[in-house]
Amino acid sequence: MADIVIEVENLSKMYRLGTIGTGSLRQDLQHWWTTAVLKKENPFFQLQGHEGAHHKDVIWALQNVSFEIKQGEAWGIIGSNGSGKSTLLKILSRIVRPTRGNVKGRGKVSSLLEVGTGFHPELTGRENIFTSGYILGMSKNEIRSKFDEIVAFSGVEKFIDTPVKRYSSGMYVRLAFAVAAHLEPDILIVDEVLAVGDADFQKKCLGKMRDVSQKDGRTVLFVSHTMQAVNNLCDKALWLEKGHMREIGAASAVVNKYLAGLQHYKMNESWDNPEEAPGNEWIRFKSIELVPHLEDENDPIDIRTPLTVRFKFWNMQDNVVLNMGMDLFNYGGECVFDVPSTTMLCQKGLVEGECKIPGNFLNDGSYYLSLMVVKDASVKLFYLEECLSFDVADYRGDTNWYGKWQGAVRPRFPFEIRQSEMVLQ
Amino acid sequence: MSTNERKWDWEIGSKTSYWGWSLPELWAYRHLVANHVRRDFLLNYQQTVLGPVWILIQPIFTLVTYIVVFYKLVGISTGNVPAVLFYFSGIVLWNFFNDSFGGTAFTFKEHAHVFSKVYFPRILMPISALSTHFLRFLMQLLLLVLGTVYYWLFQGFELRFQPWIFALPIAIFLVGTIGLGLGLIFSVLTAKYRDLINFVNLGLRLFMFLTPVIYPVAFISEKAAWAQWLVQLNPLTPLFELFRLSLFGEGTVTVIQLAYSALFAIVLLFSALLVFNKQGDKLIDVV
Numbered sequence: 001m002a003d004i005v006i007e008v009e010n011l012s013k014m015y016r017l018g019t020i021g022t023g024s025l026r027q028d029l030q031h032w033w034t035t036a037v038l039k040k041e042n043p044f045f046q047l048q049g050h051e052g053a054h055h056k057d058v059i060w061a062l063q064n065v066s067f068e069i070k071q072g073e074a075w076g077i078i079g080s081n082g083s084g085k086s087t088l089l090k091i092l093s094r095i096v097r098p099t100r101g102n103v104k105g106r107g108k109v110s111s112l113l114e115v116g117t118g119f120h121p122e123l124t125g126r127e128n129i130f131t132s133g134y135i136l137g138m139s140k141n142e143i144r145s146k147f148d149e150i151v152a153f154s155g156v157e158k159f160i161d162t163p164v165k166r167y168s169s170g171m172y173v174r175l176a177f178a179v180a181a182h183l184e185p186d187i188l189i190v191d192e193v194l195a196v197g198d199a200d201f202q203k204k205c206l207g208k209m210r211d212v213s214q215k216d217g218r219t220v221l222f223v224s225h226t227m228q229a230v231n232n233l234c235d236k237a238l239w240l241e242k243g244h245m246r247e248i249g250a251a252s253a254v255v256n257k258y259l260a261g262l263q264h265y266k267m268n269e270s271w272d273n274p275e276e277a278p279g280n281e282w283i284r285f286k287s288i289e290l291v292p293h294l295e296d297e298n299d300p301i302d303i304r305t306p307l308t309v310r311f312k313f314w315n316m317q318d319n320v321v322l323n324m325g326m327d328l329f330n331y332g333g334e335c336v337f338d339v340p341s342t343t344m345l346c347q348k349g350l351v352e353g354e355c356k357i358p359g360n361f362l363n364d365g366s367y368y369l370s371l372m373v374v375k376d377a378s379v380k381l382f383y384l385e386e387c388l389s390f391d392v393a394d395y396r397g398d399t400n401w402y403g404k405w406q407g408a409v410r411p412r413f414p415f416e417i418r419q420s421e422m423v424l425q
Numbered sequence: 426m427s428t429n430e431r432k433w434d435w436e437i438g439s440k441t442s443y444w445g446w447s448l449p450e451l452w453a454y455r456h457l458v459a460n461h462v463r464r465d466f467l468l469n470y471q472q473t474v475l476g477p478v479w480i481l482i483q484p485i486f487t488l489v490t491y492i493v494v495f496y497k498l499v500g501i502s503t504g505n506v507p508a509v510l511f512y513f514s515g516i517v518l519w520n521f522f523n524d525s526f527g528g529t530a531f532t533f534k535e536h537a538h539v540f541s542k543v544y545f546p547r548i549l550m551p552i553s554a555l556s557t558h559f560l561r562f563l564m565q566l567l568l569l570v571l572g573t574v575y576y577w578l579f580q581g582f583e584l585r586f587q588p589w590i591f592a593l594p595i596a597i598f599l600v601g602t603i604g605l606g607l608g609l610i611f612s613v614l615t616a617k618y619r620d621l622i623n624f625v626n627l628g629l630r631l632f633m634f635l636t637p638v639i640y641p642v643a644f645i646s647e648k649a650a651w652a653q654w655l656v657q658l659n660p661l662t663p664l665f666e667l668f669r670l671s672l673f674g675e676g677t678v679t680v681i682q683l684a685y686s687a688l689f690a691i692v693l694l695f696s697a698l699l700v701f702n703k704q705g706d707k708l709i710d711v712v
Contacts, residue, residue, distance in 0.1 A: 007433075015710065028618070091437060092437075093543070094435075094437055094544040094706075095541060095542070095543070095544055095709055096709050096710055097437070097439055097440075097707065098438070098439050099439055101438075102436060102439070103436065103437040103438075104436045104437075105433060105435050105437075106433055106434045109435075111542075111543060111544070113543070114542045117539060117542045118539055118543070123464065123468070131464060134454070134457035134460050135457060137545065
């Protein structure tokens with residue numbers, strides 16, 4: 001059985017909002033004099049009508065977080081902004097103290113909360129490798145023996161004796177990460193490295209982290225907003241929400257729940273009374289619905305999921321030739337596609353229809369769609385704007401590439417390679 | 426549970442301790458200190474025409490100013506010691522105090538960005554600042570010694586060997602100790618109270634006049650006896666006198682005064698280390 005290397009017990013961290021302390025020595029002395037020496041209630045806040053201010057102006061960045069990490073595990077810590085992820089990492093890295101609870105651990109910890117900690121713009125790349133290495137806790141011999149490797153990894157060989165202030169931002173980040181990537185701690189703590197660097201470099205970073213955790217058997221804690229990376233790199237995941245532990249367990253299960261909880265979509269809407277339904281004198285919508293075809297209804301919609309859009313509307317005219325248009329927009333507001341339906345001669349009454357969006361077609365992202373009713377294939381009768389919205393999560397299967405997948409769509413066209421000739425030796 | 430019986434290597438709790446130093450840990454980071462000292466020298470003199478010569482030019486210019494203002498215009502007597510040597514010794518030692526205090530008094534404020542991103546023993550930053558300033562001081566001291574030799578050989582300044590010369594390192598050590606001790610305490614205070622930053626700069630300038638930098642103690646007891654107690658209360662006073670006594674054989678200092686300074690320095694540094702250690706971890710939330 002693997003050893004437990006980090007044990008976190010009832011960890012809580014409180015921050016005061018606004019200015020911390022009163023900010024000036026005179027006020028602090030006055031406060032100390034009245035509360036500690038004269039043993040009176042603090043008059044300072046009361047005078048200004050701030051009764052109980054210290055109860056309200058407090059935020060718990062973490063509350064009662066407990067977990068255990070075993071040797072060689074890779075953990076992903078996920079959650080929305082302000083959920084306490086960074087605070088947790090800061091406590092584990094010994095940068096801030098918890099308000100309550102404690103952490104016990106074994107082995108050397110290195111944390112990488114920022115790319116380029118200790119870098120100085122005036123110094124050359126060579127000097128910065130040493131400065132940054134020392135600050136991150138490497139020894140002189142360690143840096144010397146890995147110096148060439150670090151330089152090669154960063155790809156800035158030519159500029160190694162140039163002050164880093166003349167580097168491009170990409171070069172700077174690459175060099176900084178290269179130093180950090182060659183740390184050899186027992187426990188590595190990483191905060192959102194993927195936010196920096198170009199696609200190629202991100203790939204390199206993640207590959208390195210995979211090596212660290214899988215080949216070298218080190219323990220890795222990793223905060224990320226890139227669920228795909230967490231899914232692929234981590235065995236376990238912890239989902240924090242407003243400082244509380246929401247879920248803990250196998251990475252894929254936690255990530256799925258997180259994504260499902262995150263999706264803020266309007267999947268269906270219906271109107272019973274035509275007078276209140278959206279529309280005009282010719283058209284009134286009765287219902288619209290987006291149906292994802294999922295094996296488990298708790299799963300999030302991902303790029304593999306086929307979707308069906310169903311709708312019903314009241315047609316108020318006899319003998320009219322109608323067809324529909326469906327526009328899908330991504331959250332940048334760009335139209336991904338605009339598809340027309342078949343055309344039909346309709347009578348007064350309910351008209352219904354559906355449109356199927358196949359799986360393995362949309363790219364990951366957030367989408368909304370609009371429906372249009374057209375007469376005689378040319379006159380727009382009614383346009384129901386932004387009536388449905390949904391998110392499509394990423395899914396990559398077996399790939400080593402975790403950057404943002406480009407393109408408005410991500411179709412799976414038949415695409416294969418063959419060996420047409422072989423050179424025999 | 427066999428796994429839990431093994432001892433933990435480290436523990437992080439909510440309480441900060443007064444005494445958390447571990448010498449092996451500090452030793453493991455020795456290269457960081459060396460690297461920072463090197464870095465400070467490189468940064469200060471990179472892209473300057475004269476480079477490290479500035480370390481010597483700065484006190485020389487100060488010397489010229491002091492000679493003109495305090496010696497020529499005000500007419501402060503420097504006893505048997507040539508005015509140039511007297512003022513230069515004062516300037517060099519005062520600079521050391523000034524830098525070791527000023528260089529450490531803003532530790533948390535200056536290094537907040539690094540402190541909030543990575544852990545290492547916080548005391549390393551003031552230690553490396555102190556080391557940098559000590560090296561600069563040594564260079565200036567060398568110039569002072571050369572100047573003294575010159576005055577002895579060519580200007581007929583009588584200089585006899587006397588055992589006080591061995592007290593020189595003590596004077597320097599105690600001045601550095603007081604500088605660092607005050608610096609550490611102020612580093613905690615300036616992180617909490619911004620209004621102290623101005624006070625530190627102003628206070629340092631005023632403090633210099635209470636220290637026998639530009640006048641000998643003998644002068645103050647003759648000409649301004651009313652201020653004598655203030656000057657004598659200053660723990661730096663005996664150290665400056667001792668510094669000159671050991672170099673030039675002339676200074677007013679008693680063993681009791683020295684003991685007072687030494688005790689002050691050691692108690693100050695000790696309590697400063699306690700405060701620095703206790704407050705260090707909490708301050709990251711504040712700065």
